[in-house]
Amino acid sequence: MKTNLSHLSNNHFSKGVEILSIGSELLLGNILNTNSRWIAEQLSRLGLGHYRQLTIGDNLERISTIIKEISLRSNLLITTGGLGPTPDDLTTEAICSAFNVKLYERNKLWEEIKKKISTPISDIENSSLKKQCLFPENAKIINNPRGIAPGMIWEPIEGFTIMTFPGVPSELKSMWNESAFDYIKANFSDGSVFFSKTLKFSGIGESILSEQICDLLELKNPTVAPYASLGEVKLRITAKAESESKAKGMIKPIKEKLKTKFSRFIFGEDDETLPSIVIKQLLERSESLAFAESCTGGLLSASITSVPGSSVVFKGGLITYSNLLKESLLNVPTDQLARYGAVSQEVVQSMSVGVKNNLKADWAISVSGIAGPGGGSPQKPVGLVYISILGPNNRSKLIKKTYNSRFNREEIQTLSVNEALNSLRLILLSIK
Numbered sequence: 001m002k003t004n005l006s007h008l009s010n011n012h013f014s015k016g017v018e019i020l021s022i023g024s025e026l027l028l029g030n031i032l033n034t035n036s037r038w039i040a041e042q043l044s045r046l047g048l049g050h051y052r053q054l055t056i057g058d059n060l061e062r063i064s065t066i067i068k069e070i071s072l073r074s075n076l077l078i079t080t081g082g083l084g085p086t087p088d089d090l091t092t093e094a095i096c097s098a099f100n101v102k103l104y105e106r107n108k109l110w111e112e113i114k115k116k117i118s119t120p121i122s123d124i125e126n127s128s129l130k131k132q133c134l135f136p137e138n139a140k141i142i143n144n145p146r147g148i149a150p151g152m153i154w155e156p157i158e159g160f161t162i163m164t165f166p167g168v169p170s171e172l173k174s175m176w177n178e179s180a181f182d183y184i185k186a187n188f189s190d191g192s193v194f195f196s197k198t199l200k201f202s203g204i205g206e207s208i209l210s211e212q213i214c215d216l217l218e219l220k221n222p223t224v225a226p227y228a229s230l231g232e233v234k235l236r237i238t239a240k241a242e243s244e245s246k247a248k249g250m251i252k253p254i255k256e257k258l259k260t261k262f263s264r265f266i267f268g269e270d271d272e273t274l275p276s277i278v279i280k281q282l283l284e285r286s287e288s289l290a291f292a293e294s295c296t297g298g299l300l301s302a303s304i305t306s307v308p309g310s311s312v313v314f315k316g317g318l319i320t321y322s323n324l325l326k327e328s329l330l331n332v333p334t335d336q337l338a339r340y341g342a343v344s345q346e347v348v349q350s351m352s353v354g355v356k357n358n359l360k361a362d363w364a365i366s367v368s369g370i371a372g373p374g375g376g377s378p379q380k381p382v383g384l385v386y387i388s389i390l391g392p393n394n395r396s397k398l399i400k401k402t403y404n405s406r407f408n409r410e411e412i413q414t415l416s417v418n419e420a421l422n423s424l425r426l427i428l429l430s431i432k
Helices: 035-045 060-071 091-098 107-116 128-133 169-187 206-212 244-261 274-285 299-305 323-330 334-340 345-359 409-430
Strands: 017-022 052-056 076-080 140-142 151-157 160-165 193-201 223-229 232-241 266-269 289-293 314-319 363-369 384-390 396-402
Touching: 017 035, 017 060, 035 052, 035 076, 035 169, 035 193, 052 060, 060 076, 060 091, 091 151, 091 160, 107 128, 140 160, 140 169, 160 169, 193 244, 206 223, 206 232, 232 244, 266 274, 274 299, 274 409, 289 299, 289 345, 299 314, 299 409, 314 323, 314 345, 323 334, 323 345, 334 345, 345 363, 345 384, 345 396, 363 409, 384 409, 396 409
Parallel strands: 017 052, 017 076, 076 160, 289 314, 289 363
Antiparallel strands: 140 151, 151 160, 193 232, 193 266, 223 232, 363 384, 384 396
16 A cells, blocks of 8 residues: 655754664664664755664663653654564554654455465454554554555654654655655755765875865865775765755765865775775776785685676786795795794785786786784784785885784784775876
């Protein structure tokens, strides 16, 4: 049953939108809450900011109390979770409790739910599934085309609307796209939109970058905000305008200014990654790539093969963790390993030569280091990593990094992968 919801209300957005995620499994960390992020992105498309995202467990009294509080400060509440047939699915009941109203069974809705049930139920009329047909008397139903738990749109008090959705992401998205988007646009949006562009940086820290763009960080529209993750910094430029094309026009001069000033450090935009950029560069050159890994244990190869189409340029990778495999698969001389050790510039350079020749690649990257937490020494501490990049005509580059002791094993491995790929990216840029 698809319901036309565009006529339900003429309340214009003034106080705010809140997102309430319901489920003890979210509080316990058993399930990653991706719904709030997705809803926030959809609200941005509609030009709506929202002020809070809350998560609460499956407790009737607590859910009811927080909903009552939200009704006093916001125009629109969007909930996810707690709409199923089990005893811990309490959302609709808690909402009614918050406003002291009764639940009423929707007979027509029950007939539709029964048609969706594929598993035979011995006593269907007394099934707990019937719980999903109980709603406030004047609530409008949001059809669930991908599941059996419908949602609702209800205005329990003037100026405050609640929209409920299941916690299953595919069901939420389907219901949103079929009904909710148009309803919110008609009743809560002022017609403007948010549009964002994200620039990605490697080789420069967040604090240094922020110091050099302090004037941009003070802008009101568009706004510029930095976000740091391991080995990478992102700058998100967001504009609010009456159309997406105008928002893009507001963003363009800021993006061009940043690209001019930080051309060496910006490697991509939005969904682009270092692996995808390196693959793109190699595709343009019709050149191939191979890896020899020791301390990264295959992480470098995994990063490249995560990109669709990588097989066109990636020949393969050899994880030569032991000295024996370095000798047998990469032709690293035995006396070199004995004299300098596996973590040395001499050995890592021999590794790149060996993998390049044996896998017949145009470019080769080799990595050897001490990722810890043990195995270090005063001469070779934990965090010491050597990277060798070897290209056509035996053009080579050696990189020595000693990562700070605050980084753990996984972080050292990840940083080594980022350093290797970003260094190759810069080399390919310099020899266009």
